[in-house]
Amino acid sequence: MTAHTYKIIELVGSSPNGTDEAIRNAIAKAAQTVKHMDWYEVIESRGHIVNGQIQHYQVTIKVGFRIED
Amino acid sequence: MTAHTYKIIELVGSSPNGTDEAIRNAIAKAAQTVKHMDWYEVIESRGHIVNGQIQHYQVTIKVGFRIED
Amino acid sequence: MTAHTYKIIELVGSSPNGTDEAIRNAIAKAAQTVKHMDWYEVIESRGHIVNGQIQHYQVTIKVGFRIED
Amino acid sequence: MTAHTYKIIELVGSSPNGTDEAIRNAIAKAAQTVKHMDWYEVIESRGHIVNGQIQHYQVTIKVGFRIED
Amino acid sequence: MTAHTYKIIELVGSSPNGTDEAIRNAIAKAAQTVKHMDWYEVIESRGHIVNGQIQHYQVTIKVGFRIED
Amino acid sequence: MTAHTYKIIELVGSSPNGTDEAIRNAIAKAAQTVKHMDWYEVIESRGHIVNGQIQHYQVTIKVGFRIED
Amino acid sequence: MTAHTYKIIELVGSSPNGTDEAIRNAIAKAAQTVKHMDWYEVIESRGHIVNGQIQHYQVTIKVGFRIED
Amino acid sequence: MTAHTYKIIELVGSSPNGTDEAIRNAIAKAAQTVKHMDWYEVIESRGHIVNGQIQHYQVTIKVGFRIED
Amino acid sequence: MTAHTYKIIELVGSSPNGTDEAIRNAIAKAAQTVKHMDWYEVIESRGHIVNGQIQHYQVTIKVGFRIED
Amino acid sequence: MTAHTYKIIELVGSSPNGTDEAIRNAIAKAAQTVKHMDWYEVIESRGHIVNGQIQHYQVTIKVGFRIED
Amino acid sequence: MTAHTYKIIELVGSSPNGTDEAIRNAIAKAAQTVKHMDWYEVIESRGHIVNGQIQHYQVTIKVGFRIED
Amino acid sequence: MTAHTYKIIELVGSSPNGTDEAIRNAIAKAAQTVKHMDWYEVIESRGHIVNGQIQHYQVTIKVGFRIED
Structure with missing residues (x-):
């Protein structure tokens, strides 16, 4: 991370297949x-569980991105 | 919550009447x-307290909303 | 609380009317x-929010109860 | 909040009627x-629960007040 | 989540293959x-690590389920 | 911990004599x-304090136990 | 706890003999x-450790007491 | 804070000179x-440390601002 | 810290110049x-921010002091 | 875990392929x-994200190991 | 604590007799x-519990020690 | 941070002059x-406070460093 300013946003991704894919x-x-x-x-x-099985993996992440100068 | 992506924002609501109304x-x-x-x-x-009484109830919430495809 | 043993369970209550009623x-x-x-x-x-309005207040609580001797 | 010094104390209020009234x-x-x-x-x-009903709502709060100069 | 009551239980799952499978x-x-x-x-x-390798991935989860009316 | 599934429950033990005995x-x-x-x-x-002295030490613990196959 | 107001203070007790005595x-x-x-x-x-041995056990506690009416 | 609604955003500022300047x-x-x-x-x-010295102080802050009516 | 009893109080200091001065x-x-x-x-x-600039740095601290014997 | 003493160290592993591999x-x-x-x-x-894609999954773990007698 | 630099390590001690002895x-x-x-x-x-009884009390502690000049 | 492995250590620095210098x-x-x-x-x-003034600022930090291949 260099001397820039960054903004952080919060997102929820989902996937029927796994945690990493949800990210x-x-x-x-x-x-x-x-x-x-x-x-x-x-x-x-x-x-989310439906009929005793995971239907969607849901992962909340914070994402940091550089604000353009 | 289905297999969409969601964004989460943070807000502060206020009300002179109570916690739920601030939300x-x-x-x-x-x-x-x-x-x-x-x-x-x-x-x-x-x-916020003024003269020994609550003037505003202030509640910070996170709100999740679906990002349109 | 006297010298008994207590068990704690976790519940989610909901209400269309407010936080306290959900409890x-x-x-x-x-x-x-x-x-x-x-x-x-x-x-x-x-x-839970539907069409820009709270449809259900949902409160997660822990409840402690005495285990009978 | 201006350039004063504040002290914070911790209190527990209670009410038979609800969370906001306890505050x-x-x-x-x-x-x-x-x-x-x-x-x-x-x-x-x-x-506090008695006979399956809430007898008192109990809310712990921190209260900040300005120290007089 | 609709206007039902839910109970939350805490479980630990394990797997020799990965975090998601333990869930x-x-x-x-x-x-x-x-x-x-x-x-x-x-x-x-x-x-759990044995001889410098992960023998079991162990994930503690809370699971929410609806209490039948 | 082997490849079993475990359940975790939460308990409060008490004792007039000390923390470890409450556990x-x-x-x-x-x-x-x-x-x-x-x-x-x-x-x-x-x-719990009565007349300036500890009447009961109260310790909340989580206990994990293996679910039988 | 009945419908009174309580104040909570924070203290650190110490003892050369053990955690419970410090409380x-x-x-x-x-x-x-x-x-x-x-x-x-x-x-x-x-x-506090001196010469490889515990000299004082130090426990920070919050203590709640009823404010007199 | 009066009876407005506020939004909170999260930022990371940086500075080669110190924590306050990064804010x-x-x-x-x-x-x-x-x-x-x-x-x-x-x-x-x-x-961020380079060659055993702090190159940038990086401070993550939340900033609240009033939403215009 | 010797074998005394300490009390902890919570304060908010402020300064127009910086975090350390607020402490x-x-x-x-x-x-x-x-x-x-x-x-x-x-x-x-x-x-506190006014017109896009920090007007006061505000730092909440706990302070421990020995209770006289 | 038997009656030994353990030391805990903190590590960050990384992988271009996923969370579990980083561990x-x-x-x-x-x-x-x-x-x-x-x-x-x-x-x-x-x-770490580069050009809108995860370049490395980075997982911080604590690892406990037995101190030899 | 004087103007030295300290390092903090994390340890787990165990004892069949109690929490303080594990420390x-x-x-x-x-x-x-x-x-x-x-x-x-x-x-x-x-x-660790065996046959419904505590076999070992296990306490994780951080220990700070002065780095020699 | 590239695909290396890092170790994290915990240190306490101190300074009579300020928080940043302690780091x-x-x-x-x-x-x-x-x-x-x-x-x-x-x-x-x-x-550390002596005679009502800060004698040393003490800051606990975690430091990450790359383990050589």
Whole structure:
């Protein structure tokens, strides 16, 4: 991290397949509109259960991105 | 919560009447510009005291809303 | 609290009307099967939003009850 | 909050009627002896259950007040 | 989550293969006796090491399920 | 801890004599109905004061036990 | 706890002999000036080491006492 | 804080000179686009080390600002 | 810290110049009435923003002082 | 865990492929110099983003190992 | 604590007899190789249960010691 | 942070002059024996008071450094 200013946003990604894919999905979605993303941090890991099975893994992350000068 | 991506924002609502109304005020204000709000979570509950009485209940909430595809 | 042993269970109550009623609903439901409840503690206060309005207040509580000798 | 020094005290208020009234009761009691109270913050929200019903809502708050110059 | 009451239980699942499978194993085991499970939340993620390698991934989760009316 | 599933329950034990005995009392009480207890963790340590002296030490613990296959 | 207002103070007690005695010493000291103490809660448990041995056990507690009407 | 609604954003400021300047830099950057900022709160204080010396102090803050009516 | 009993109080100091001065101001104010102060611990670091600039740094500290025998 | 003494160290492992592999990499690296590792616990899960994609998953773990007698 | 630099290490001590002895055992073990230990702080207090009885009290502590100049 | 493994150590630095200098002193001391330090994070900020004035600012930090391959 250099001497820039960063903004942190909070996202929830989800996936039927696993925790890591839920993180990747949130970042891929954010990448459509946010530039200069630099890091993420997992805040909460949870999921939705239907009929005794996990239907969606849901991961809340904070994402830091550099504010353009 | 289905397999969408959600964004979480943090708001402080206030009310002269009570904690629940402070939450409702924050959500009503956000509803003017944010669509697809799905849940809120109370982060902090506090208030402003004037002359020994609560003048405003102030509640910090996180609000999650679905990002449109 | 006297020299008994207590068990603590965790419940989520909900209400369309407010935070306190959500707590009361959880305790009323538990009272149908649990005796000797002695105290509760709020763990999390959140809610479900539909069309920009709170549809249900949802409060997670821990409830302590005395184990019969 | 201006450039004064504040002291923070911790109180537990109670009420048979609800969470907000428990907060108000603690502040009203403190107002009998403490001047210049400026804000409160909820630390813990719990209650006493008797015969399957809430007998007292009990709320722990921190109260900040300005120290006179 | 609708206007029902939910109970939350805490489980530890384990797996020799990974974190997500440890979660799934805990839920599959619970599904043998618990109906109406609705969500889980990861509380702690740890593991057992033998001879410098992970022998079991161990994940503590809270599981929420609806109490039948 | 092997590849089993564990359940965690929360108990409050008390004793007029000390913190450790309060823990032991909670576990002894649980042992009357719960098998395969494997570990405990202290969550909260508090007590009841009467006439300026501790009347009961009260310790909240989580207890993990293996669910039988 | 009945419908009174309580104040909570924070104390550090110490003892050369053990954790429980450090708690008792703090309460005994407070009892010289504070009436109506009702409960304590351990906030922090630490100690001072001299020459590789514990010289004092030091326990930080919160003590709640009823404010007289 | 009066009866308005506030939004809270999270920023990371940095400075080669010290913690306070890192806070000021984040606020100065935000002031270019955000009006009505009212308070900040430090969330995390860290830094980047190069060749055994601090190259940048990095402070994560939350900033609250009033939403215009 | 020797085998005495200590009391801990919570203060908020403020300064237009910086975080450390806000701490010093709180301690200087307390020193007018409290003897035997031994340590402080920072609990919260925040500030008031006016016109896009920090008007006051505000630091909440706990201060421990020895109770006289 | 038997009646031995354990030391706990904190490590950050990384992997381009996923969270679990980042944990395994940290443990494999530690195994080159540390004997008798017995358990790990995940403290923080984060990652580095480059061009809108996760370049490294980074997991902070605590590892406990038995001190030889 | 004077103007020295201190290092903090984390240890788990155990004892079949009680919490305080588990702390003392960890410190005694560390004293074999670490000089200038100055304080400890309890991080976690747990234990191992066999046949419904505590077999070992296990206490995780942080220990601070002065780095020699 | 690249795909290396990092170790995190915990230090307490002190200074008679201020918080930032206490951090710098801890890092300077560590730099005498630890290579490849990459970041620090403030864990606790406190100080020692003598005669109503801060004698030493004491800051606990975690420092991460790369383990050589």
